Amino acid sequence: MPSEFDLIARHFARPTPQAVLGPGDDCALLKPSPGMELAVTTDMLAAGTHFFADTDPAPLGWKTLAVNLSDLAAMGAQPRWALLAGSLPKADEDWIAAFMEGFFACAGRYGVDLIGGDTTRGPLHLCVTALGEVPSGGALRRDGARAGDDLWVSGRPGLAALGLAHLRGRTVLPDDLRAPCVGLLQKPLPRVELGMVLRQRKLAHSAIDVSDGLLADIGHIAERSALDAEISLGRLPALPENVDPGLARRCLLAGGDDYELAFSAAPEKRGELSRLADELDLPLWRIGRCLEGRGEIRLVGEEGEPASVDWKGFDHFDEEQNR
């Protein structure tokens, strides 16, 4: 059986042109760019909680990095470096090779060097720390929303959660919907370009990535910005056809695992944001607005009348929702 050190050398170590020193020493060494701040995020993925233990390792490798790059995207940061720590039940070299292939595919797509990591034995867990750069003072934050801002979300929130519901046997998706939903679940595309452009062109006042569910994550913007967020149910992306509409709406509003960006922007940016959607070939939905308030979410119906839903985002320690 290959040793830990052999495995690292064979599958983890690739050239790291953006680092002073890559894997193989006690620490990696980086030279941050002058005038930039460093954006840092970490995510732990546990088998059974975030993915099935028998998940195909190549897309899992992609997703393990992608969910962290989504956090960098939400700050408008340029991804640059990542570290990967893994707890593995056994040294299955085929699994590791496939996983790392997916991981490096994502790293290559977004220009990230894998500069270090750790492997150990234990129930399957994966922990990535991702580092990016953003000009000092320029990061998009959750606490920057202003009363009067529009609220926007990118892409197709809810489809990944429908893919999960399908894989768990809770629904049967029609043929034409299955592949895109499962694809978004297994291989999310972090909105790095969108985040950087929003920051560079000063289009957004605040941003967050949608990982816990659209309402929950917009709730974080509202809370941190000390505003209310009004979501117009009539402005949400259309639900897919031939799917239980209750399930589809729940997935859209609270499904999680979307890795889209939700952001707030001044109303005078509407035209520019429409053009940006075309430029990036990525739908941008204006779904609500920010109002003076105390950090709450308000839902309004087609005619602007108050509406309600009685469930929130995904909470890893909430027994009821994890069943």
Next chain:
Amino acid sequence: MPSEFDLIARHFARPTPQAVLGPGDDCALLKPSPGMELAVTTDMLAAGTHFFADTDPAPLGWKTLAVNLSDLAAMGAQPRWALLAGSLPKADEDWIAAFMEGFFACAGRYGVDLIGGDTTRGPLHLCVTALGEVPSGGALRRDGARAGDDLWVSGRPGLAALGLAHLRGRTVLPDDLRAPCVGLLQKPLPRVELGMVLRQRKLAHSAIDVSDGLLADIGHIAERSALDAEISLGRLPALPENVDPGLARRCLLAGGDDYELAFSAAPEKRGELSRLADELDLPLWRIGRCLEGRGEIRLVGEEGEPASVDWKGFDHFDEEQNR
């Protein structure tokens, strides 16, 4: 049951004076110091592999951070920031509070801000990423040893492994040895001051932290520096009394979990290193030397004659040694 967000707010979030933005957003934001490189390391600790699942949470919190600071110490870096990701089987608030108390005790001792993290549900795993700073080009690396260098190790390598052997019932330590051995195992003291002084005063050509076992880790210096490392068994720290000498020697040479520093230094630094040991009140043992070679470890006996041992350091994927 408190939600994930409540738990984070209550136990994870403390002031982060060294960060531009601490926990609570998609990323933390740091402003690296001009002219410095960033040293980054990550370690995953799994219950059952690195610690017993019923380990006292306060010292576990200390150790979870300390083992990462030990990697920073080995580079001569000043610790500054850390991120903590945890997978927990349940939201046991007492456990979390005690764990974080130990974690923050270590963070406070070494001047580290906890700037971010993640919590999820799953079998107990803890993953820390630690970041420190070192002047550009000044880091102590594994690959800097030179032929003719002395080899040194700090502290009392082997005692932590004896503590583990005692806790596992493989030996019974005498009363006077039990507390120091178990103490070093459960609450290691990363040699941050030693690493920084070695770097600042240009006393060492290479360094590594001893986590996998003394011979294995000195082997990494030898391999990365393309030299042989000669270890004089007669120069090793004296084995503790009233302990099985075979076990004690094995713990000393291959026990792991020491978090001492091993380093190479020119022979003309011997006097200065002796004085440094007094200054830091930390034993420094000159245990061997670097020779032209191909990355191998050579053991020599009391009279300089070749000696041998037939076991190596701890490898997490080596079945034989993990039983």
